[in-house]
Amino acid sequence: MITLKGIPAAPGVAMGPACLYRSELRVLRRAITAEQIPGEITRFDEALNRTRRQILDIQKRLAEGLGQDHADIFNAHLLVLDDHALREELEAGLQKQLVNVEAVFDDIIQRYLKVFRKTQDEYLRDRTADIEDVRKRILRNLLGKQTDELGRGNEPVVIVAHDLSPSETAQMHKRHVLAFVTDIGGRTSHTAIMAKSLAIPAVVGVEGATNRIHEGDSVIIDGTHGEVIVSPEAPSIERYQLEHRRHEELDRQLLHLKDLPAETLDHHQVLLAANIELPEEVSSVIAHGARGIGLFRTEFLYLNRPDLPTEEEQFQAYKTVAERVKPHAVVIRTMDLGGDKFLSPMQLPSEMNPFMGWRAIRFSLARPEIFRIQLRAILRASVHGNLKLMYPMISGLEELERANEILEEVRRELTQAGQPVTESLEIGVMIEVPSAALLCDLLAPAVKFFSIGTNDLIQYALAVDRVNEKIAYLYQPTHPAVLRLLKQIVDVGHAGKVKVGMCGEMAGEPMMTLLLLGLGLDSFSASPVQVPLVKRVIRSIEHSFAESVAQQALTLRTGKEVEAFLLAKLKQVAPDLVEQG
Amino acid sequence: MPMAQRTVSVVHSEGLHARPAAVFVEAARRFASRVTVKKGRTIVDGKSIMGLLTLAARKGSRLSVTTNGPDATAALERLIGLLTRPLPDADKSSTRSLR
Missing domain, CATH: 3.50.30.10 (Phosphohistidine domain)
Structure with a gap:
């Protein structure tokens, strides 16, 4: 063991x-006789022909969907297929080594790849992916069906x-x-x-x-x-x-809840949605019975790659999600880069204090050419479902107004170009910076909804770096100051006729559900697996019970007291969920 | 047999990566002449994309192109043009994945 x-x-x-x-792909090596060489060459030619047909087919589909210049990228792939230098090496290799053609072919390609990888030029080095791609395609066709x-x-x-x-x-x-x-x-x-x-x-x-x-x-x-x-x-x-x-x-037990609404015993209903990072997660959102997506993080499009995503690529991602989730809503958050999420092609300078640095909306407004591409993609996708747009890390009114101005410019451009765009795209802001939490009355007239981002709100309000392990004990979601901020955001938001939701981790924490429901939150968005747990709590109680829990919690003096109190209350209504934690 | 040769610097901002290399190879294959490209001590076949990529020619790299055959002069002129003039939408190609 x-x-x-x-x-x-x-x-x-x-x-x-x-x-x-x-x-x-696993390439096995087996010996052949000289008489078998022509047969091996025929096999190789057949594989090349199949590969060529596949590439041409992909090119055709790309050209129809995305435009000719995307399709042109595959010209290089096609050229590799009838590269005569490669062909000569292959025939010589077969004669000399007397092994199967896939082994010879792979040796040759690997030799090239080794040379490419050695180059100092990062851009060229990354492009070995193209050759790697052709190699895999040819080998798949040579080896037949793969497990x-x-x-x-x-x-x-x-x-x-x-x-x-x-x-x-x-x-x-x-x-x-x-x-x-x-x-x-x-x-x-x-x-x-x-x-x-x-x-x-x-x-x-x-x-x-x-x-x-x-x-x-x-x-x-x-x-x-x-x-x-x-x-x-x-x-x-x-x-x-x-x-x-x-x-x-x-x-x-939780599976039974899938198709039931998120409402209390006395029929007070809230919207219970899910957070996602990748379009592939939509299946899980649906499987867990969430009503739409309360936070679609878009960083995945920008991370772990050498270049920036195109408008078309983003459009496809947003459209796919919008179509699968409709009639439910999808709240797309514009890029929240910086902090702990870095953009590889930009070579951003490292910062002493990245969470308070050049990130999210600050980055977007400083680099409007990158921001506009995302806004165009979102606006174009908006006609394919029920999309909403949300800006991250707004700290004051100027940022919100500037972002909205850019959005309007982009909308005009699209309309003039004859692109269909939804008239009534709802705009919201993340409330995650304490200054925004204090200015909810000023922000409310410019938006339709607030979404409280607790992860950052807590770290900014308590001045606790959430990635520093030494002070992790100070990161208290139940801190009385956090509770007061939450209450103020909800109350002021409602007074300003704005829907108030939450998409931070807190929204998926069953222990917090009673408190949040009692504070009057209109919507919860949590990771898909947490959704049934939160629903379970909501469906176990009367709304007035949650309200009294919230009122009492607000009178407590420390984060520890609040935590113990909320845990005890949760144990009353859903003991099995408490044991799980 | 006529032969022509010239040495130039690559202008493409990302160097001679897959796309400009593909354009070069496609053009070279339209001529009857043999085409070789030399960078430093490495000489490769100008009609082979694998060969051309092996050069890992960046922007500013000095490449010497030799054509040898009946249409050597025309071939050289065309190919040198491809190395010294940016691609029609070269700027866009730098912000796009080739995958």
Whole structure:
């Protein structure tokens, strides 16, 4: 039995046989005779022809959907297919080595890739992806059908991989995949986000997992604590089984709530929506019974890539989500870059105090050429569903007015160009900077809704850097000052005829649900898996009960007192949720 | 057989990456002449995209193009033009993924 430590990426426990997943194509080498060479060349030519047809097909679809210049990118791919230098090397290689054509081909391509990777020029180095792409396509066609699909066997498995792309993760099906473990990645990597949203337990950043875990090994994954136990012994297995039964029982109960409204026993209804980062998460939003998306973070479009996303690419992402979620609303937040999320192509200077630095709306207003592209994409997508727009990190009226001016300019441009745009796109702001919280009366006339971003509001209000572990104990969501701010935002917002919602982590925390409901919050947006938990609490009580909880909480003197009080109240109405924490 | 040669600097802001290289190779293949491109001590076939990419020519790199064949002069003129004039929408291509 060995225990491996990693980063907890998606909560829950699972046990099953390991299945090692390699997105790399495996090229086997086998000897051939000189007589077989012509046959190998024919096989290669057939694979090239299939590849050419596939690329031409992609080009055609791209040209129709996105315009000719996107499609032109594939010209380079086509040229590789009939590169005669490559062809000569291939024929010479076959003669000399007398092995199968895929092995010879891969050797040659790998040699080129090695040269490309050695170059000092970062841009050119990144472009090896194009050659890599053609290589994979040709090899797939040469090797025939690939067992590429994840966990489609009979027995459900634990996927162990070096890393998984969002699309690979999205292919995973809960019926076949129990959990997953990756060598690399962090809490906010795409794989972690996807796993959480699919409610599949996951541990990422487990160094050497793919070397230390072998195909078929029995493993226990604890996604809550970031532990992987390989070949577990009896006590660990018993502990796992106990934990697993508890999770299952809770899941069963929560599943019943899926299609029921988020309303109290006396029919006070609130909007319970979900937060997403990737378009692929929409399935999870629907599966967990959320009514639309209260926060669509758009940073994923900008991160982990060498260039900026085009208008068309963004448009497609927003449109896809809008169409799948309608008639429910999707609140798109404009880019919230900076802080702990950096833009790779921009080479932004590092800051002493990034959370208070050049980020979010400040960055957008300073770089309007980048901001406008996003606004154009959102406005164009707005006719395909029920979209709303939200600005992050507004600290005063000027920023809001300037952002709205740019939005209006962009809208005029689009209308003049004959592009259809929704007339009534609702605009809202994140209330996450204390100055905005204090100015709600001034901001209200310019917007339709407020969305309280608690993660930042708490760190700014309490002056606690939320990534500094030494002062983590000071980060108290239940701090009396935070409660007072929340009350003021809701009250002043309502007085100004503005809907007040919350999309921070607090909105998905069952312990906070009673308080927030009692303060009068109109909408909650939480990560999809939290949605049933919050709904469960809302459906267990009368609205007046929540109001009295909020009133009492506001009279308490410390964050600890508030926390103990809220926990006790939650235990009264939903004891099983308290044990879970 | 006529032969022509000239040495120029690459103007494309991102260097001779996949797209300008593709344009170059497509043009070279339209001529009967043999085309070679030399950077430093490396000489590659100008009709092979793999070869051209191996040069990793950045903006400002000195490339010497040699054409050898019946249409050597016309080929050289056309190909030098491609290296020394920006692509029609070269600016846009720098903010776009090639994948």
